[in-house]
Amino acid sequence: MKFDPVLIGPRRAQSIAKGWWPDRTINDALDEALAQCPDQIALTAVCADNGARTQFTYREMARMADRIAVGLARLGVGRDDVVSMQLPNCWQFSLLYLACSRIGAVVNPLMPIFRERELTFMLTHASSKVMIVQKRYRNFDYEAMLDGLREQLPDLEHLVVIGAGQDGRPAPHSFEALLSDPGWETAPDAQAVLTAARPGPDAVTQLLYTSGTTGEPKGVMHTANTLMANIVPYAPAMRLTPADVILMASPMAHQTGFMYGLMMPIMLRARVVLQDVWDPALAMRLINDERVTFTMASTAFLTDLAATVSEQRSGVPTLRTFVCAGAPIPGPLVERACAALGAKVVSAWGMTEMGAVTLTGLDDPDERSFNTDGTPLPGTELKVLDNDDRLAAPGVIGRLLVRTSSGFAGYLNRPHLNNVDAEGWFDTGDMAYVDASGYLRIAGRNKDMIIRGGENIPVVEIEALLFRHPQISDVAIVAYPDPRLGERACAVVVQKPGANLDMPAVVEFLKMNKVALQYIPERLLVIDSMPKTPSGKVQKFRLREIVRDGKD
Structure with a gap:
């Protein structure tokens, strides 16, 4: 295969000079671990079907x-x-x-x-x-x-x-x-x-296809430098050391599992425990049996683990940190998870193209994880542009652009889709705002934004409120066309067992929470389960198709 990592050369000199790229590969990390701690357990893989454990020093x-x-x-x-x-x-x-x-x-x-x-x-x-x-x-x-x-x-x-x-x-x-x-x-x-x-460190080492929330997979190319440039600041931000034990149940065929469950443990000379099938009860046992201190996964994993720990009234005392990424975390979920797990829940945002971009801090108040997606890692810059392509004021939603040392090498055979300008800014396709303290909050994909009569509806905030409704277990808000206003909003929900939710109840609940009338969804669609990618992101393009076809 002939690779075209066109985004590497223009930024190599600066990335090396500023110390962002370590100029190493995973071979160097493994060779060093072999020299310094050859007989330390490196990996424990657990098969959920038969309980088999395979270990490697x-x-x-x-x-x-x-x-x-x-x-x-x-x-x-x-x-x-x-x-x-x-x-x-x-x-x-x-x-x-x-x-x-x-x-x-x-x-x-x-x-x-x-x-x-x-x-x-x-x-x-x-x-x-x-x-x-x-x-x-x-x-x-x-x-x-x-x-x-x-x-x-x-x-x-x-x-x-x-x-x-x-x-x-x-x-x-x-x-x-x-x-x-x-x-x-x-x-x-x-x-x-x-x-x-x-x-070498600039050779393409990983080809990972985007998970398809927009329906079109692209082959994301990464080098050792771009992958490791993210892990190098991420690990100390989470205060990880060789003494840590990392549980990875998030698929390693996605960037979360690959970078933080495969590469990072070796770079740290730490130990990883791999879980092949997601089962929250098994995860709880592994955390306790293997004395796991750290894990990272999407919202669905956090929800399941917190619920299982609560139901079984069994703690996970060694678990220190759960990094939750993949989609904005509803505040009520973080509150419940913090109480159930007794661990720090860190909110993160990132992409296949660059790994984790923002994290809330371990010393931040829990409310930061409830309401934000954190601040940029070292070597990363953000900017939010308004409708006139000017820098948006704090708190104003606009297009999110990122310039980072861990940015990908380009899309395989599709350089015209790289979406990186001459100054290195990557248009993420996300809408977001940055608050007065510099914390990012993702407001949805560009295509997920709903503009009702010229008014941007704060989709993520309304979804977070509806997560608090006692009859709702999952929710997403998507647009449907309207001849007068352009778009209106539909709330797509998964009910809790035994619930019987209707539109008046949704409207009344949001009114009680002081939501502006123009932000309240005007349709309700109840479904059995959300269409999601394997990393837990809701596929809103599928929901829009369902709503558009009038299947409610």
Whole structure:
């Protein structure tokens, strides 16, 4: 694959001079961990189905990374070849990335929920040479699906299947037979293979497709410098050290899991616990059994964990910090979670294109997490522009632009969509405001904004209020067209069990909370569940389609 990381060169000199880019790769971090703490536990992977635990020390991790790397080279994988993998949070995921980094290959994680339509596009767009899947996961046969796609994927040379085989014997195309069982790292040519194509810090190392809240996936390219530039200030902001134990249940096929559950523990020389299927009761047990101190996930994970801890009346005393990202967190949820978990709930905002951009501080009052998405990390600048492209005054909603050291290298084969101006400002597509104290608050995507008769409706704030309604468990507000006002607002809600919500009750509740009449939704749609991306973001484009088609 020929990559076009056009956003790297123009900012390299400044990023190095200011110390924003560490000019290192994950190979350097793993090599240092191997030298300094070889026998420390690095990774514990837990399988929810059978309770199996697999552990690696840093010595074992480095050895297995070398083994898989040489095995991939035996399959013809080399510098800039794309290795795609559709895997849950398992040890093979982590080790495959480390192995790819040894030989200059580019890892392309794909969410397990993707099926034929998404995979055909992504694997073709990436010119993937190797695809790695589990034989079965959550009662779905991934091998059969990919076998059915092979004729449509001329660039795909190898399908490698974890667990393929019969009678306990690995099949010839299995991960075990090709990559993890043979002692490839002891072969005479192993060291030459492992050193010949090691990538530099500006080489593309990760290709990650956007999760599709707008319906159009784009291949986001990152280098070691852009990824690590975010983790370097993030870890001290969260006061993380080698003594920490990090739980990662958020998918590692998304940036949250990849950066803070795969890369960050190695950079810290800390330990990570991987959970492959989200189950809040299992997460609670893992936190207590493994003495987890830190985790990061979306709002849905926080909601589930807090509810489970409350229901089971069992604390999680070692858990110090839960970073919640992916979408603005409703204030009532943060309040409940803080009380239930006894941990600091940190509000964060970020994107696949740049990782976490803003965080509330560990010393901030809890109200900051209720009402804001935090302040920028070092090496990051924000600006909000009004409708005339002038800097918006504090508290005024406008278009959010970001300039950051962790900004991506560009969209694969779509540089015209990079949306970065000559000064390095990236138009995020989000609407937001910055308050007088410099704290950011996301107000929704550009397409999520509702302009009713020329008046911008503060969607996020109205949603946060409705989260407090005793009959509502989830809510999103979307626009529908109106011939006179241009747009009106519809509240789409998921009711709590036994509830019987109607429009007058919604209106009365918002009036009681002193909401301006023009901000009150004018339609109500009750649905069973919200359409969401795997990272927990509500797919409002789908809700708009439902509302537009009059399915309420």
